[in-house]
Amino acid sequence: MSQEYHINTRCLQSGYEPGNGDPRVVPIYQSTTFTYDSADTMGKLFDLEVAGDFYTRLSNPTSGAVERKIAALEGGIGALLTSAGQAASMISVLNICRSGDHVISSASIYGGTYNLFHKTMREMGIDFTFVDPKASEEELSAAFRDNTRLVFAETLANPTLVVLDIEKFARVAHAHNVPLIVDNTFPTPVNCRPFEFGADIVVHSTTKYMDGHATAVGGVIVDSGNFNWKNGKFPELTEPDESYHGIIYTEQFGEAAYIVKARTHLMRDIGAVISPNNAFLLNLGLETLFLRMERHCSNAQAVAEYLEQHELIEWVNYPGLKSHEGYELAQKYMPGGTCGVISFGVKGGRDKAAQFMEALKLAKIVIHVADARTCVLHPASTTHRQLNDQQLAEAGISPDLLRFSVGIEHINDIIADLEQAFAAIR
Numbered sequence: 001m002s003q004e005y006h007i008n009t010r011c012l013q014s015g016y017e018p019g020n021g022d023p024r025v026v027p028i029y030q031s032t033t034f035t036y037d038s039a040d041t042m043g044k045l046f047d048l049e050v051a052g053d054f055y056t057r058l059s060n061p062t063s064g065a066v067e068r069k070i071a072a073l074e075g076g077i078g079a080l081l082t083s084a085g086q087a088a089s090m091i092s093v094l095n096i097c098r099s100g101d102h103v104i105s106s107a108s109i110y111g112g113t114y115n116l117f118h119k120t121m122r123e124m125g126i127d128f129t130f131v132d133p134k135a136s137e138e139e140l141s142a143a144f145r146d147n148t149r150l151v152f153a154e155t156l157a158n159p160t161l162v163v164l165d166i167e168k169f170a171r172v173a174h175a176h177n178v179p180l181i182v183d184n185t186f187p188t189p190v191n192c193r194p195f196e197f198g199a200d201i202v203v204h205s206t207t208k209y210m211d212g213h214a215t216a217v218g219g220v221i222v223d224s225g226n227f228n229w230k231n232g233k234f235p236e237l238t239e240p241d242e243s244y245h246g247i248i249y250t251e252q253f254g255e256a257a258y259i260v261k262a263r264t265h266l267m268r269d270i271g272a273v274i275s276p277n278n279a280f281l282l283n284l285g286l287e288t289l290f291l292r293m294e295r296h297c298s299n300a301q302a303v304a305e306y307l308e309q310h311e312l313i314e315w316v317n318y319p320g321l322k323s324h325e326g327y328e329l330a331q332k333y334m335p336g337g338t339c340g341v342i343s344f345g346v347k348g349g350r351d352k353a354a355q356f357m358e359a360l361k362l363a364k365i366v367i368h369v370a371d372a373r374t375c376v377l378h379p380a381s382t383t384h385r386q387l388n389d390q391q392l393a394e395a396g397i398s399p400d401l402l403r404f405s406v407g408i409e410h411i412n413d414i415i416a417d418l419e420q421a422f423a424a425i426r
């Protein structure tokens with residue numbers, strides 16, 4: 001499928017091209033394994049000499065079609081689906097980091113990613129420095145060490161909605177010969193394509209807008225193919241891998257070295273694989289992603305403007321509002337819209353916020369965002385409850401913050417729900 005097609009068309013048609021008499025829709029290949037007629041062919045598949053599906057932990061035709069679609073949406077050269085967004089983040093880092101290495105990460109990231117980095121991966125011997133995403137280039141540069149292997153950030157942070165200056169982060173990372181990995185879950189490739197601004201690797205929780213219907217947990221890693229791994233800093237990609245008879249990823253797979261290694265080394269060893277059935281559900285979501293994002297954004301804009309003028313509201317945080325600190329950056333990196341997630345504070349602080357949330361009827365309280373149905377959450381008592389007040393403040397989350405994920409219902413019904421909740425707490 002040609003990259004020249006508009007992204008809307010790619011959502012529907014990329015990744016799978018049926019032949020004569022084939023199913024129109026990518027089928028669910030619900031099979032763990034695939035047969036070959038000779039030991040020689042199987043051996044070559046195993047040694048990565050030829051490409052082909054042989055075991056679903058490594059690849060599967062349904063997942064493969066969806067991987068090609070997402071790579072086409074982001075403008076990358078390849079993708080790897082994972083069992084969850086968490087696995088995508090972990091594998092994206094582990095692929096080029098070992099014990100003793102160091103990572104620079106934005107402090108404004110999803111709570112689960114923060115835990116993964118701050119606790120689990122630190123216990124594995126990888127050190128992290130968390131930086132303010134609004135830091136200057138000089139401040140960012142000062143965080144680098146000799147053993148720094150990558151920079152990680154979210155294009156539109158969950159839940160703080162800080163808009164990343166992607167070009168600034170890419171510039172600083174590249175000046176230090178390391179890649180920029182960004183989590184692009186909130187804008188999705190429909191609204192933002194980070195490779196166009198210098199990011200090297202993109203990860204997603206596909207659980208959110210990509211699936212969009214809250215049916216399947218999943219994640220994905222996408223490789224731009226642009227980073228030069230042969231600059232001396234990445235021996236795992238440029239030196240022989242003994243577990244594959246000494247192949248050298250950059251020699252055998254060229255620009256696809258990173259994404260091939262993520263699959264053949266880490267997915268082989270860790271096994272955080274998506275099921276073919278979940279890949280199929282994800283594909284259904286992707287087909288309408290461009291339509292849903294448009295409505296999420298127009299509904300969220302209307303809700304944000306409504307809340308901003310309401311006398312019971314302390315503050316509203318939405319990058320589509322001119323009052324938002326990241327408005328200009330959002331116009332630059334996400335000119336078609338940002339996402340459907342808004343955060344705001346209700347006058348009266350933590351207790352009033354909880355009361356308001358409980359008074360909502362259409363908007364359900366769930367540990368989820370980016371769902372077709374409007375939902376609401378209080379991060380300080382749920383997703384970020386492990387963080388102490390100082391860590392909360394570092395992550396940019398106040399105790400009264402309500403995260404409101406605007407769905408694609410009729411806008412009048414969403415506003416009416418908010419209105420009756422305000423009436424209930426007056």
Ligand SMILES: *Cc1c(COP(=O)(O)O)cnc(C)c1O
Nearest residue numbers: 084085086110158185205207218
């Ligand atoms: C939800 C989320 C994740 C984690 O994804 P799971 O699919 O829940 O594992 C990572 N990053 C962001 C920005 C998220 O919103």
